[in-house]
Amino acid sequence: MARLDTLGAISEVPGQLTRRYLSPAHVESIRRTEAWMVEAGMAVRTDPLLSLFGRYEGKAPGRPAIMIGSHLDTVVDAGRYDGGLGVLAAIAVVAELARAGERLEHAVEVAAFGEEEGSRFSAHILTSSALIGVVKPALLDIRDASGTSVREALAAAGGDAKAYRACARRKGEIAAYLELHIEQGPVLEAKGLALGAVTAINGSVRSTVTVTGFAGHAGTVPMGSRRDALTAASEMILGLERLATAEQGLVATVGRVKVLPGATNVIPSRVEFTVDMRGPDDAVRRQAHTRLLADLRRIAKQRAVGIDVDTFQENPAVTLDAGVVEVVGEAIAACGQEPFRLPSGAGHDAGIMAKLCPSGMLFLRCKNGISHNPAESITVADADLGVHALLEAVRGLDRRLG
């Protein structure tokens, strides 16, 4: 918990936690975490996209690894447990194995991924995607709000975009992946449970919508003669809210809106907004997204504004490995807790890793289900249970995978 406080203080912005991918604060968090890995008995390295890995060998060196971990980047004005908990708990697990002189059949590798959030480049789950070899070079050309590309940011931070293919691991090199994460929702707390075994991760789609109107004088253009990009976008955003509300299990969010030229006395000529839509059922989500696109075009036509939609990322829903879910349940039970199962509404690196190897997740209760908010909070007792359950699950996977 003290380390989570230390990590939580490494930020781009004084007075709040903002640690976006490849920012000086993110690089500092990698260096800090690297030192904790070494102290716990691991050999460390970073890959070209600056995922950090710490390796604790098994009974014989070079064996396939059970990978455990999470991400070090955060959203803007974040809580200190989303991502950080999974990385530091994984280090605590290895520290305990090393302290007890315990070597497993498998190596244990701790992973600290980057740009899981997509809060700098909108390319979320980026470095775990590179690990499984599905990063397309165009993703590295995405620019942040200040115009810096992933490639340029990597060069400045000591990474190497040109070598991105070298991030990819061979099938078989990683035997399983396991991630401890705060639930980021209210289910465990409502059930009075500290831990849960995650069964599935919702699918998601992310788009940028650009609405083009016509700038004009706020004092002279009559209301009926305007092509206001912002009022058109407002109608679109409220329509999106109605659409998602009507569909069981579907959620949709507009988290960023940019208004140009952005002056009090000028009718907005251009608005860009993001859409993040998620749900457990890919078919329902795709249908809703198609309906959304039709609604946007209808509203644009009615209001005589231009519209362009760039759908830049889609991740199908993921069913986590039944064997890993069972092992996680057994580990929770071994800690004296009910092995409750639940799905994840949030995206996670585990959802990407599941394409490479059997993967699972362990959720930990957080106060009032609050996350992506500085009010994120967990208890010491729950964190202790979480680390013990993660250690038990690693041992369980080691036995099960043989």
Ligand code: GLV
């Ligand atoms: C990550 O937190 C996501 O689900 O957006």
Ligand code: MN
């Ligand atoms: Mn996270």
Ligand code: MN
């Ligand atoms: Mn997050």
